[in-house]
Amino acid sequence: MGVVITVTSGKGGTGKTSITGGVAASLALMGRRVLCIDMDIGLRNLDISLGLSDRALMDFTDVAMGYCPLARAAVNHPELPGLSLLTAPMSLPSGLTAGKVRALLDTARSLYDAILIDSPAGLGVGFRMAACGADRALVVATSDASSLRDAQRTVLALAGLGQVHLVMNRIQPKLLHKLRTTIDDAMDTAGLPLMGVVPEDPRVMLAANRGIPLATLERKGATLACWNIAQRLEGRQVPIMRIR
Ligand SMILES: Nc1ncnc2c1ncn2[C@@H]1O[C@H](COP(=O)(O)OP(=O)(O)O)[C@@H](O)[C@H]1O
Numbered sequence: 622m623g624v625v626i627t628v629t630s631g632k633g634g635t636g637k638t639s640i641t642g643g644v645a646a647s648l649a650l651m652g653r654r655v656l657c658i659d660m661d662i663g664l665r666n667l668d669i670s671l672g673l674s675d676r677a678l679m680d681f682t683d684v685a686m687g688y689c690p691l692a693r694a695a696v697n698h699p700e701l702p703g704l705s706l707l708t709a710p711m712s713l714p715s716g717l718t719a720g721k722v723r724a725l726l727d728t729a730r731s732l733y734d735a736i737l738i739d740s741p742a743g744l745g746v747g748f749r750m751a752a753c754g755a756d757r758a759l760v761v762a763t764s765d766a767s768s769l770r771d772a773q774r775t776v777l778a779l780a781g782l783g784q785v786h787l788v789m790n791r792i793q794p795k796l797l798h799k800l801r802t803t804i805d806d807a808m809d810t811a812g813l814p815l816m817g818v819v820p821e822d823p824r825v826m827l828a829a830n831r832g833i834p835l836a837t838l839e840r841k842g843a844t845l846a847c848w849n850i851a852q853r854l855e856g857r858q859v860p861i862m863r864i865r
């Protein structure tokens with residue numbers, strides 16, 4: 622049975638899509654069968670982060686509504702065996718219910734080892750859909766106060782979900798020093814245990830712009846951080862990266 626992990630944050634632009642893509646591709650490189658589901662309806666871009674730009678013809682709502690089987694709608698990555706993507710539609714179809722999304726996720730659990738959902742910003746209908754059938758969640762935040770406050774609110778909205786962990790993204794030690802804050806402070810504010818710390822790394826944007834999955838670059842910086850998160854999701858003990 623596969624595990625469904627929703628990647629969420631409340632605030633936009635914290636790195637949900639980049640981290641969903643980085644962790645999913647790392648799991649695939651580890652030999653896992655991984656399905657990514659973009660649930661950012663109207664603003665999808667997980668395809669770009671995975672290097673699968675605009676390849677999908679069908680989206681996750683086509684599968685949830687019963688118009689197309691999952692195996693046909695999912696786009697298989699040409700370079701990363703085991704990695705597939707179900708994209709998001711441009712608008713929310715009427716008749717899509719949480720029950721239908723949960724049924725889609727149950728089918729996905731029987732076919733994949735891990736299902737990573739890229740959640741939209743905010744705590745609205747898209748967020749609720751991304752969270753309704755999840756087994757666990759990664760809340761992605763940056764070190765600014767508004768991102769951490771939104772993370773806190775997201776945690777409240779995820780109440781009842783088994784395991785919820787924090788991923789701190791775009792970390793720059795000098796900036797943390799200037800802000801007089803630490804990763805421990807961020808964990809206290811969000812009220813979450815830490816799953817990973819991802820450094821500020823220009824290769825995140827460069828890789829997406831070139832259509833190259835971040836996880837396939839040299840294993841350092843954000844690539845290594847996503848790899849470590851994937852390892853921890855697999856239950857391995859990996860020390861938190863020291864960022865200089
Ligand atoms: N660790 C990082 N280092 C540098 N840039 C990053 C990092 N994580 C994300 N970004 C950049 O931040 C922007 C927003 O990231 P994205 O993953 O789209 O966030 P979200 O999905 O939360 O809106 C993108 O331009 C992305 O390239």
Ligand SMILES: [Mg+2]
Pocket residue numbers: 637638639661666739740
């Ligand atoms: Mg996004």
